Amino acid sequence: MPLNRGIVEYSGLNLSNILKPEAVRVIHAVSSKKRLFQDVADLAASSYGLTPAPVCDALLDREGLGPTGVGHGVALPHARIDEVSAVCGVMVLLETPLDFGAADRQPVDIAFTLFAPEDSGVEHLKALALVSRTLRDHTLCTKLRANPDPSTLYAILTEGQSVQAA
16 A cells, blocks of 8 residues: 655645655765665655665666756656655755766755656656756755755745646
């Protein structure tokens, strides 16, 4: 049976629908993408009740298809997970940036990871587009980088978010 404790099913598309306050964290140091994905999987486990090992494996498998670093220090790792019933996310701010193979060669310090049901289809794509659009805002990213408190990061990401699905 799919788990997704506390996640609102898609009625409107905004970050507060897909991101819980406890799914935001500052990570002080990671040595590799694999270590980051293990930390993200642990955070997904504590925030959404997911099983860490398959979550980490799914992220590594997706990353093997091509890097999810989108440039300007941002990465959008994502994976389809059997355990979720609606798109959900984890956001981490890395104190020590990590090489993510982005086209602009800038190391990543903001990683927003999305998890979608296996059959999510368009919801997954809309969520990726929303996160991508949000994190293309350089002013917002500057605010995120300047505020290493998870509750403040969550507030920055979700304040004024009322974008409706197109």
